[in-house]
Amino acid sequence: SLTTWLKTLENGEEILRTITDQLNIVGSPDDFFRHYSDAQTMLFLELAAKATGRSLDDCKFEAGKVSMSTFVRNGYEPVLHTLGKDFFTLLLNLDSLHDNFLSSFPEMKVPSLRPERNADDTMLVHYYSQRRGLAPFMMGALKSAARMMYDLDIEIHHRVKRGKDCDHDVFHVFMDPSGFPSRKNATLEDMNMATLSLDTGMTNRLLPWHFAVDNNLRIVSLGQHLASRMKKDCIGMYASDMFRIARPVDISWDFESLCIRTDKPFLFITKPKQMLSTAEYLKLLEQSEDDRSGDLEDLESMYDQDSQNQHFRLLNSSSPTTSISSASTNISAAGSDVLEARSRLLKSSSHIKLHGEMIHDSKKNILVFIGNPLVMSLQELEDQGIHLADLPVHCHGREVLYGAMCQYISAQNSNDIHSKMSDLDNTLEQINLRKSQIDQLLHSILPPEVAEALSRGEIPPAESYNNVSVLFCDIVGFTNISSEVPSVEVMEMLHELFVRFDELADKHGCYKVETIGDAYMVAAGCPDESEDHAVRIARLGIEMVRTAQSVQSPLDGEPLRIRVGLHSGPLMAGVVGRARPRYCLFGDTVNVARRMVTAGLPGCIQATYRFIRYLPPNHNIVIAPRGRIEIQEKGLIKVFLVVGLQGAADSPLLPDTDLSDLSQELELIRAQHAMRSSILSRRNTVASVEFYSSLGAGNGMSELTGMMCPFSNNSSS
Numbered sequence: 001s002l003t004t005w006l007k008t009l010e011n012g013e014e015i016l017r018t019i020t021d022q023l024n025i026v027g028s029p030d031d032f033f034r035h036y037s038d039a040q041t042m043l044f045l046e047l048a049a050k051a052t053g054r055s056l057d058d059c060k061f062e063a064g065k066v067s068m069s070t071f072v073r074n075g076y077e078p079v080l081h082t083l084g085k086d087f088f089t090l091l092l093n094l095d096s097l098h099d100n101f102l103s104s105f106p107e108m109k110v111p112s113l114r115p116e117r118n119a120d121d122t123m124l125v126h127y128y129s130q131r132r133g134l135a136p137f138m139m140g141a142l143k144s145a146a147r148m149m150y151d152l153d154i155e156i157h158h159r160v161k162r163g164k165d166c167d168h169d170v171f172h173v174f175m176d177p178s179g180f181p182s183r184k185n186a187t188l189e190d191m192n193m194a195t196l197s198l199d200t201g202m203t204n205r206l207l208p209w210h211f212a213v214d215n216n217l218r219i220v221s222l223g224q225h226l227a228s229r230m231k232k233d234c235i236g237m238y239a240s241d242m243f244r245i246a247r248p249v250d251i252s253w254d255f256e257s258l259c260i261r262t263d264k265p266f267l268f269i270t271k272p273k274q275m276l277s278t279a280e281y282l283k284l285l286e287q288s289e290d291d292r293s294g295d296l297e298d299l300e301s302m303y304d305q306d307s308q309n310q311h312f313r314l315l316n317s318s319s320p321t322t323s324i325s326s327a328s329t330n331i332s333a334a335g336s337d338v339l340e341a342r343s344r345l346l347k348s349s350s351h352i353k354l355h356g357e358m359i360h361d362s363k364k365n366i367l368v369f370i371g372n373p374l375v376m377s378l379q380e381l382e383d384q385g386i387h388l389a390d391l392p393v394h395c396h397g398r399e400v401l402y403g404a405m406c407q408y409i410s411a412q413n414s415n416d417i418h419s420k421m422s423d424l425d426n427t428l429e430q431i432n433l434r435k436s437q438i439d440q441l442l443h444s445i446l447p448p449e450v451a452e453a454l455s456r457g458e459i460p461p462a463e464s465y466n467n468v469s470v471l472f473c474d475i476v477g478f479t480n481i482s483s484e485v486p487s488v489e490v491m492e493m494l495h496e497l498f499v500r501f502d503e504l505a506d507k508h509g510c511y512k513v514e515t516i517g518d519a520y521m522v523a524a525g526c527p528d529e530s531e532d533h534a535v536r537i538a539r540l541g542i543e544m545v546r547t548a549q550s551v552q553s554p555l556d557g558e559p560l561r562i563r564v565g566l567h568s569g570p571l572m573a574g575v576v577g578r579a580r581p582r583y584c585l586f587g588d589t590v591n592v593a594r595r596m597v598t599a600g601l602p603g604c605i606q607a608t609y610r611f612i613r614y615l616p617p618n619h620n621i622v623i624a625p626r627g628r629i630e631i632q633e634k635g636l637i638k639v640f641l642v643v644g645l646q647g648a649a650d651s652p653l654l655p656d657t658d659l660s661d662l663s664q665e666l667e668l669i670r671a672q673h674a675m676r677s678s679i680l681s682r683r684n685t686v687a688s689v690e691f692y693s694s695l696g697a698g699n700g701m702s703e704l705t706g707m708m709c710p711f712s713n714n715s716s717s
Helices: 002-007 012-023 038-052 056-065 067-073 077-081 087-101 135-150 200-206 255-260 278-285 289-309 336-348 376-384 396-446 450-453 478-484 489-507 532-548 588-598 609-614 664-696 702-708
Strands: 112-117 123-128 155-160 169-174 209-215 219-222 243-247 265-270 353-361 366-373 463-475 511-516 518-523 562-576 582-586 605-608 621-631 635-645
Touching: 002 038, 002 056, 002 067, 012 038, 038 056, 056 067, 056 135, 067 077, 067 135, 077 087, 077 135, 087 112, 087 135, 087 265, 123 135, 135 155, 135 169, 135 243, 219 582, 255 366, 255 518, 265 366, 289 366, 336 664, 396 450, 463 478, 463 489, 463 532, 463 588, 478 489, 489 511, 489 518, 511 582, 518 532, 532 562, 532 605, 532 621, 532 635, 562 588, 582 588, 588 605, 588 621, 605 609, 609 635, 621 664, 635 664
Parallel strands: 562 605
Antiparallel strands: 112 123, 123 169, 155 169, 209 219, 209 366, 243 265, 265 353, 353 366, 463 518, 463 562, 511 518, 562 582, 605 635, 621 635
8 A cells, every 4th residue: 555655656656666675675565465574564654754754644544545446456346345335334344354364364464343323423433453553544544445435535533542541543434324324124024924933953953053142141052063062061151161252352241242232243263171172073973972972071070170260361351240331432352462362363273263143132131143163274174173064055154165265276376476477577677677788788889770770680781971070080109108018008098098089979979980909980970960060070079189188198107199080071881790790981081081190190180171161161160271291092182180169268289399391371370379378378477476466465475476476576566
């Protein structure tokens, strides 16, 4: 119920995952057939209250309001409808359903509810539980049951709380009168049609498990199947010495109280001190009548003295004068320890449990119990020495047994199926997680559409792209680094550098094609076409040159310098290989871009005229011609240098100062940069002087100011 309620909240799934992780719950937490300990349940409740910011009682009440949906979802709605045509009757018979569920759910700690109709058509519900503090949950569950099953909106108040003065909770329920059964009485004419009078033989055949008590609660009649299992003649004995009252939970052996509760289902449990054991009973069945009478006399003398001195005070007082008031304001004799003890007895197969009703014969002033053994399995039949023939056909005891057995098997099968489904869900979740990781890895190596095609076992055909910009770069002096530095350090350097390049490629929307040694290849406009591919690749190249300077060479500790080459044009792209497929680019565009690096300058970005033509008219890339250079298999071609971005504060990417064949444009850019650097240096110097002068005024700092500024002669400057 807590799980169902949390899932209705806005961030409930996240809260539920957090709680299940903290509790280390394996599988689905809303497994209807799983048993959770009280400690687990209360810890779950505390975590839910903390996560939702609600009180514990609020969480219990909200969970109770959705509890009925869990029963409906698991197919128990038809069973609940059979308990009564109205809400009051359902509550009246709910304990019987709980008793029948014990065979299927042996770990259940079932509560007990006793509804009581008031003269003003309101209802008191007495709630008994082995667990403390669950009254708010039950209040929510009652509202849920009334709404879902009978379309009743009930108002419920917690009138009496369990504590020192009361061992159970009492709810006051206000509802429409339709929640009560209609008061239809049989006519006298109908009643007079019952003219049958039963002799002893017929009574034993129809009611072999009955017993009757007088107003002193002494046994006056006993069915043959009960009598045959007694150690001695029990006529005249107190009923409290022979039976415990398991249901209703809030009543003891008092004639008037029992008469008032004759409309409630009763459950009695035999006391073993007065009963033959199964072995003794079966042994007597095998003997003759004379031998059996002698054995019974021996048993009587053996147990007489014990029965006079030992009484069973665990559940009920042995005194027949013990009584309780039926008024709703009085305190019941049942407590949580008694409920727990009765629960253990109900689960035990060594005690005969009699389920039925009490009827008051007003003419003879006796109470008659009419019922039959409550057995849930063949094992219980065997342990109690009961045969199917001992269950009267008219009582449907055999059908109840078969139904309980089928219910138990169904519950076990459902539990197994649910457990396997939970395991399957966990396995699928792990598979999906692993698949997601593999897909993510594949997409980092191959384009997503190519990776998806390969996962389907297909080799996608090569595609042609008309407008692609390709970038190649390599490390200046890498041959010396790799020959002088251990391979591990070289690998660490390349990993650090290329990881940063990968981040920049993603940032600018470019596709990393491959790395070979110190060479790094990137493309824009392929496999995802884009109109601004040239601008993207240019900005990427500028950041790559500057980023490389933040990585130190393991050879001498100096910043790395790279050469970058750019070219644009058409090319082909496709997958090569099957065992270790690679996404490759082919065409003259790739070859020219690679040769731009070979003939490039350290720390510079060299580009072709064709690349320049692909730049849009309004770009902010600063371009300067380098001149014509010899390119392998291409001859003399005009090349350009990408210097930087317009308005950027960074230094332009210019060649070394000792080169004498620079173009006039590059010389002009260098001169402008030198002039701007000088101006900025002077401004910074003046600002420093003014700063330290303000610090030195009146506090002995003038000497320090004069030392730092060469053209400062005194403190006034």
